[in-house]
Structures are given as structure tokens and as C-alpha cells.
Amino acid sequence: MGKTSKDKRDVYYRLAKEEGWRARSAFKLLQIDDEFHIFEGVKNAVDLCAAPGSWSQVLTRKLRNKDDDSPTAKIVAVDLQAMAPLPGVIQIQGDITQLSTAEKIIQHFEGEKADLVVCDGAPDVTGLHDIDEYVQAQLLLAALNITTHVLKEGGVFVAKIFRGRDITLLYSQLRIFFPKVTVAKPTSSRNSSIEAFVVCQNYAPPSGYIPNMSNPLLDHQYCDWNEWEGPNRVIVPFLACGDLSAYDSDMSYPLDTEYKFRPPTQMPINPPYHEAVCIKKQDQLAKPAVDQLTKFESLELKE
Structure with missing residues (x-):
């Protein structure tokens, strides 16, 4: 596509x-x-x-x-x-x-x-x-x-x-x-x-x-x-x-139509971001903001 x-x-x-x-x-x-x-x-x-x-x-x-x-x-x-x-x-x-x-x-x-x-x-x-x-x-x-x-x-x-x-x-x-x-x-x-x-x-x-x-x-x-x-x-x-009164494949339809959820035919196959999400959940990719603030406060006390 x-x-x-x-x-x-x-x-x-x-x-x-x-x-x-x-x-x-x-x-x-x-x-x-x-x-x-x-x-x-x-x-x-x-x-x-x-x-x-x-x-x-x-x-x-x-x-x-x-x-x-x-x-x-x-x-x-x-x-x-x-x-x-x-x-x-x-x-x-x-x-x-x-x-x-x-x-x-x-x-x-x-x-x-x-x-x-x-x-x-x-x-x-x-x-x-x-x-x-x-x-x-x-x-x-x-x-x-x-x-x-x-x-x-x-x-x-x-x-x-x-x-x-x-x-x-x-x-x-x-x-x-x-x-x-x-x-x-x-x-x-x-x-x-x-x-x-x-x-x-x-x-x-x-x-x-x-x-x-x-x-x-x-x-x-x-x-x-x-x-x-x-x-x-x-x-x-x-x-x-097909239904001739349905959608026209040569016509462009507006994008702001009301969205209706449909269950996917097939779930995503091992998405590339899966590993990154797992690493982030394990606190290996980014540290919480609280830890960052504690680090800055300790630096100010030393100064």
C-alpha cells in the first residue's frame, strides 16, 4: 500500500x-x-x-x-x-x-x-x-x-x-x-x-x-x-x-469522519518498539524525574 x-x-x-x-x-x-x-x-x-x-x-x-x-x-x-x-x-x-x-x-x-x-x-x-x-x-x-x-x-x-x-x-x-x-x-x-x-x-x-x-x-x-x-x-x-452503491475506489473521502473501532484481523508481529518498551519499563533506558532532581539538589549542596 x-x-x-x-x-x-x-x-x-x-x-x-x-x-x-x-x-x-x-x-x-x-x-x-x-x-x-x-x-x-x-x-x-x-x-x-x-x-x-x-x-x-x-x-x-x-x-x-x-x-x-x-x-x-x-x-x-x-x-x-x-x-x-x-x-x-x-x-x-x-x-x-x-x-x-x-x-x-x-x-x-x-x-x-x-x-x-x-x-x-x-x-x-x-x-x-x-x-x-x-x-x-x-x-x-x-x-x-x-x-x-x-x-x-x-x-x-x-x-x-x-x-x-x-x-x-x-x-x-x-x-x-x-x-x-x-x-x-x-x-x-x-x-x-x-x-x-x-x-x-x-x-x-x-x-x-x-x-x-x-x-x-x-x-x-x-x-x-x-x-x-x-x-x-x-x-x-x-x-x-461488490456493492455498487458503496464506496467509490476512485473517490477521495474526507479524513474527519467519525472513527469506529474494528478489531484487527491480525495482531502486530513483534513490533520494533517492543524491546524499547521493555527496557524502559525495566528502568534501563530512562531514569525517573525524581532521581534527576535528587542528583541536582546534591550538586547544589556541594557547591
């Missing part, structure tokens, strides 16, 4: 701070779930490109904080960089383009596969839209590739996508593996942003398909592309998620 004055006026940025989410993107996954109910019946979930961990926090709240006696879900978070620990989340610091990473995920699931795979990964944008869209498309294909190794049939795949003019091929590639693909735009995602999220349901790989990390997923051997006509061979429905 940014630190500019515009970000501080962003209502979702402030809500994330108040409720203890690590990033405002947590509301995007929550709003997607409100529309598609992607967490129903999920026992194993994978969060790709997980850092800083806001989506893993959502998975923890939705899948592990259950009041019934049903077993809680297993959650695996994967990212190249280290991430602060989360209770109930297994972290793998690895590359999603490596077969060993997929094997580690399945190993943590005790040989089973995942019911849900989510990916909120995005490249460091350059401002050149053509380049950013291409790099994001390749990142999504890498996430899709590892998903074919770890997702069970009938599972759900959710990933960030940049909607550009050449997005039709990417939709076609997703339709090879998922009969139902929808592009979702949560209300917490700024309208000025080209980002959206593909919600791919009912995973059904082509007959005879063998997952392979070296497979670029660009071949068309599993579909008859001549059956589609027109400039858009695959029409993917577009759906706005």
Missing part, C-alpha cells in the same frame, strides 16, 4: 489499516467471493505470488475460522520473496515456474490437490501499457501452468489480469482448461486501472493433457479454432463485483 496523501484518502486503504489487512487488495478477493462464492467446499487452497499476504489473510479468515466441527482447510502461500508469517498458512519461498514448487505444494496437501488457486501477482509496471500487459499475461500463464499441476478437476482459479486490446488469445487459452471463464472487476479496484480478475470455474483439462512446466500453453492442438468467427473468437462475460 502506498504512502501518498491520495492513498491516505482512499477509503479502502484506510479500512485495510483499521481492520488489520496487509494490503487493500484483500477487499478485492472478498468482493469476488461475495459474487462467485469461491470458498464453498474448499479444503485445500493455494495463494500464488502471495506477498505481502493480504489474500492469505482472507483465506485464513474464510477457510480456517469456522464455528462448526468440520476440519479446517490447508492453505499454502508461494512467493519468491519472504513473507511475514501467518497463523495456519504454510509458506513456500519458491518459483512458480519450477516443477519442484508444485511438488512441494502437493506434498503439504499429503498427496491431494487443491480445490482453489488464487494469484494476485503483478509485475513492476513501467508505464508502457503494451509491455506491462505482455509481462502480466506471461505471469498469468505461469500461474496457470503450475495450476494444472496442483488443481483438482472441478476446482477454481482466480488471477489478476490486465485488460488490453490483445487479451483475446489469453481468454482462449483459459477456455482450454475451464469451460466457464468470467472477468470480474471488484468495486475496490480503481476504475482508472486496467486490472481485473479472471474467475475460472470447473477445471476440466483436455483429454490426454499431461501437465508439463515446459509447455508454454500456446499451442492450439486441443481446440478447433476454425469454429469461431469474428474479431473476438471468445466472448468472456464481464461482471462488476
Whole structure:
């Protein structure tokens, strides 16, 4: 999350701070779930490109904080960089383009596969839209590739996508593996942003398909592309998620609104001032003012 004055006026940025989410993107996954109910019946979930961990926090709240006696879900978070620990989340610091990473995920699931795979990964944008869209498309294909190794049939795949003019091929590639693909735009995602999220349901790989990390997923051997006509061979429905009468993510809201306390989703992890507070309580960092006055009075008597 940014630190500019515009970000501080962003209502979702402030809500994330108040409720203890690590990033405002947590509301995007929550709003997607409100529309598609992607967490129903999920026992194993994978969060790709997980850092800083806001989506893993959502998975923890939705899948592990259950009041019934049903077993809680297993959650695996994967990212190249280290991430602060989360209770109930297994972290793998690895590359999603490596077969060993997929094997580690399945190993943590005790040989089973995942019911849900989510990916909120995005490249460091350059401002050149053509380049950013291409790099994001390749990142999504890498996430899709590892998903074919770890997702069970009938599972759900959710990933960030940049909607550009050449997005039709990417939709076609997703339709090879998922009969139902929808592009979702949560209300917490700024309208000025080209980002959206593909919600791919009912995973059904082509007959005879063998997952392979070296497979670029660009071949068309599993579909008859001549059956589609027109400039858009695959029409993917577009759906706005979230309450449209709620907050506008592109609008700046005043800071002097009445504050309402909300319990944090996660308590602070070993704050840096903790040790200083302990030292101060033990009277090792600063002496009481009474001792200081006694010292000055003794000096005056000596003089």
C-alpha cells in the first residue's frame, strides 16, 4: 500500500489499516467471493505470488475460522520473496515456474490437490501499457501452468489480469482448461486501472493433457479454432463485483469522519518498539524525574 496523501484518502486503504489487512487488495478477493462464492467446499487452497499476504489473510479468515466441527482447510502461500508469517498458512519461498514448487505444494496437501488457486501477482509496471500487459499475461500463464499441476478437476482459479486490446488469445487459452471463464472487476479496484480478475470455474483439462512446466500453453492442438468467427473468437462475460452503491475506489473521502473501532484481523508481529518498551519499563533506558532532581539538589549542596 502506498504512502501518498491520495492513498491516505482512499477509503479502502484506510479500512485495510483499521481492520488489520496487509494490503487493500484483500477487499478485492472478498468482493469476488461475495459474487462467485469461491470458498464453498474448499479444503485445500493455494495463494500464488502471495506477498505481502493480504489474500492469505482472507483465506485464513474464510477457510480456517469456522464455528462448526468440520476440519479446517490447508492453505499454502508461494512467493519468491519472504513473507511475514501467518497463523495456519504454510509458506513456500519458491518459483512458480519450477516443477519442484508444485511438488512441494502437493506434498503439504499429503498427496491431494487443491480445490482453489488464487494469484494476485503483478509485475513492476513501467508505464508502457503494451509491455506491462505482455509481462502480466506471461505471469498469468505461469500461474496457470503450475495450476494444472496442483488443481483438482472441478476446482477454481482466480488471477489478476490486465485488460488490453490483445487479451483475446489469453481468454482462449483459459477456455482450454475451464469451460466457464468470467472477468470480474471488484468495486475496490480503481476504475482508472486496467486490472481485473479472471474467475475460472470447473477445471476440466483436455483429454490426454499431461501437465508439463515446459509447455508454454500456446499451442492450439486441443481446440478447433476454425469454429469461431469474428474479431473476438471468445466472448468472456464481464461482471462488476461488490456493492455498487458503496464506496467509490476512485473517490477521495474526507479524513474527519467519525472513527469506529474494528478489531484487527491480525495482531502486530513483534513490533520494533517492543524491546524499547521493555527496557524502559525495566528502568534501563530512562531514569525517573525524581532521581534527576535528587542528583541536582546534591550538586547544589556541594557547591
